[in-house]
Amino acid sequence: MIECPIRGTSMNKNDLRYQKTEDNLKAAYLSLINEKECYTITVKEICQRARCSRNTFYLHYDTKDELYHEVITTILDSLAAAFEPKAATLSQISQSHNRLYTDAIIDSIAKHKKAITALTSKDKGLFLKLCTDTIFEKCLTGSRSLTQDRFTSASYLYTSYLASAITGFIFAWLKQPDISDSQAKNLLYDIHKKTIDSCHRILQQKADN
Template sequence: MKQDLRFKKTEKALQKAFLELLQKKDLTKISVKEICELAQVSRNAFYQHYETKDHLYNNLLQQILMAIEKACRPLVKDLTSITETENRLFLDNILLAVEQHRFAIFQLLSSQPAIFSAAFQNMLVSAIHHNSDQIGSFPDTSFVHIFSGGVVAFVCYWLLQTNFTLEEAQEKLFTVLGQLKVV
């Protein structure tokens, strides 16, 4: 148990150091040595957690996307019964999950915007399709891609170009996309 706690603490220290370095440097310019020095761990400890710094980046990305994916759970049993309230709650839940990982998402977006955006959109499309299968309702695939792309573009805009609070972002996104029916 104690070793598990140390393992988790080391992993968090490595992730924190990596994100701090992303504030100052391009991903390609960051070395494993720098990450280890800032995290105050050995290179051996780094390699017990990650194969490469790209593996660290991808691990962070996947952790964040899994948290956001949980926010995409179905709110209704049938798409035909969805109301404005469920539309709003669905969008609010996504942005709340983004807010909970705001610092890390900002760093990942700042360093590799195309990679983060593509992974985020693919996750949203997949989550919506999976959740639609669960409730037996199937939205138009084109709609799902357009909706997901809109959410991703809004998140990028919100985090990189505005000072919106969570509540302001939720209101703005709902105003822009809230009239669309979502899962």
């Protein structure tokens, strides 16, 4: 067991021991999510799994809900970063940009695959909605940036379609354990390339009119 500091004691969050304990708490929570519904998990169970005391837990988090939000924020931030455009404008997008874009998405999901799978199946759809909203917002922001001041209602519809297609691919892939990360990258790239090429032609035509 890790001896706990007194509640309220000042502690350097950059300290390796602090970070290790925080990582252990997150790992314990995610491990428990694989076994039971999020709302049934107790602080006691988290501490037992992380091999720390309750006081140590409360040094890091005020409630188990705060731990939950910390876990999902980490995942969503990683996912959002993956959807950053890899080119400055629509006309500059090349196949290498498309490859970087789709690889980043798969890498982000692969990094948190077990956690995402557990969260989407055990928190009554909340995390799935957060992921879907994050992907949509990042696709929308990216499309606005790429088309600059020529973003139209048609652009919005095509962007919505693209976001839905990528979201569908991600969560379908998570249900197919026989598809490796590298295979998923190639599949998403092929699908995305065909979709984005068509969308880009139409969006460019709309923007030029």
